[in-house]
Amino acid sequence: MMWVAVVIIGIGTYLTRLSFIGAFGEREMPAWMEQPLRFVAPAVMGAIVLPAVVQSDGALALLPSVNPRFLAAVIAAAVAYKWRNVSLVIAVGMGSLWILDWLF
Amino acid sequence: MGTPGDIRQEGFNDGVRALAPLLLAVIPFGLVLGVTAASTAVGGLLGIGTSPIIFAGAAQLVTVQLLDTDTSIAVVIVTALVVNVRHLMYSATMAPHFSEWPRRSRFLLPYLLTDQAFALSILRYETTNDPAYKRWFFIGAGMGLWLPWQLSTIAGVVLGAKIPDSLGLGFAIPLVFLVLLIPVVQTRPGLVAAIVGGVVAVAAAEAPYGLGLVIGALVGVAAGVWAERLGQP
Numbered sequence: 001m002m003w004v005a006v007v008i009i010g011i012g013t014y015l016t017r018l019s020f021i022g023a024f025g026e027r028e029m030p031a032w033m034e035q036p037l038r039f040v041a042p043a044v045m046g047a048i049v050l051p052a053v054v055q056s057d058g059a060l061a062l063l064p065s066v067n068p069r070f071l072a073a074v075i076a077a078a079v080a081y082k083w084r085n086v087s088l089v090i091a092v093g094m095g096s097l098w099i100l101d102w103l104f
Numbered sequence: 105m106g107t108p109g110d111i112r113q114e115g116f117n118d119g120v121r122a123l124a125p126l127l128l129a130v131i132p133f134g135l136v137l138g139v140t141a142a143s144t145a146v147g148g149l150l151g152i153g154t155s156p157i158i159f160a161g162a163a164q165l166v167t168v169q170l171l172d173t174d175t176s177i178a179v180v181i182v183t184a185l186v187v188n189v190r191h192l193m194y195s196a197t198m199a200p201h202f203s204e205w206p207r208r209s210r211f212l213l214p215y216l217l218t219d220q221a222f223a224l225s226i227l228r229y230e231t232t233n234d235p236a237y238k239r240w241f242f243i244g245a246g247m248g249l250w251l252p253w254q255l256s257t258i259a260g261v262v263l264g265a266k267i268p269d270s271l272g273l274g275f276a277i278p279l280v281f282l283v284l285l286i287p288v289v290q291t292r293p294g295l296v297a298a299i300v301g302g303v304v305a306v307a308a309a310e311a312p313y314g315l316g317l318v319i320g321a322l323v324g325v326a327a328g329v330w331a332e333r334l335g336q337p
Contacts (some may be wrong), residue, residue: 002150005177009167009184010157016188017214020196021203029196035332036325037193042294043301043324044187045285047317048166050302051309052278058309069275073282080283086129090136093279097272 068100119244138260144172148261175314204235216246297328
């Protein structure tokens with residue numbers, strides 16, 4: 001089942017990439033489509049990141065004693081804002097998580 | 105002017121060279137993907153499989169993450185495709201350039217149309233008009249990303265099999281997205297879309313079938329559009 005899902009996602013991804021190049025005959029993208037598409041990236045990323053860092057076992061948890069991931073994410077966000085270096089952010093974020101885990 | 109072969113080689117080399125600095129961000133991303141897949145129910149083999157089959161990092165991470173939860177398969181598919189719907193925009197922008205290329209290229213090369221290959225190519229196309237150069241630049245950037253992406257996913261799976269769960273490496277997924285988030289929240293409507301998307305996804309965390317992410321994303325998109333319209337006089 002998991003393989004089927006991945007293959008369907010792969011085909012769907014290829015078709016969105018092909019869309020205007022192949023099938024739609026190079027028509028220009030209508031404005032009603034273009035505007036929302038510009039906000040897909042921030043909306044999706046926000047929807048991935050926030051639940052992953054503010055919840056613990058399905059409940060809202062911000063205290064480092066219950067959910068050290070929130071504070072670790074805040075520290076990592078500051079680093080990401082300043083440097084935008086993936087390796088650095090992963091190192092700082094994971095390091096913060098382990099230290100907070102050990103402290104509390 | 106060089107011969108056609110020279111132009112192709114030049115385009116390909118320039119594409120590979122333009123992409124190379126981005127690998128600093130791509131390789132850790134691929135490693136995280138592989139490590140996560142290997143240490144969850146998804147497994148290393150399918151984790152590696154997502155890289156040639158989907159070849160879109162953000163969607164692959166989301167897929168691996170959701171397949172490890174009790175999210176229904178249909179919702180996993182819908183969520184990943186929502187993450188990837190931005191490619192419509194790239195396709196529309198690239199279409200006039202692709203139309204100059206042989207038919208077979210027009211159908212094969214969109215497979216390589218990633219965020220990175222798109223951004224680099226469209227920038228380079230402002231300063232060149234040669235269709236052969238443009239095509240091979242795209243192939244160079246596309247392949248320059250493709251191969252390291254496959255290898256870093258495999259390396260991640262090999263590493264992941266040796267890393268204990270207690271290290272909490274699943275946290276690396278939101279960390280990667282945090283870095284991707286920074287450049288897209290530089291405008292006010294972008295920031296609104298991200299915050300609303302996040303808050304709604306948290307509020308909808310208990311939504312049936314694991315639909316929380318999709319609901320958050322859709323409301324976030326609407327909020328971004330609304331914020332942009334408010335901002336226009």
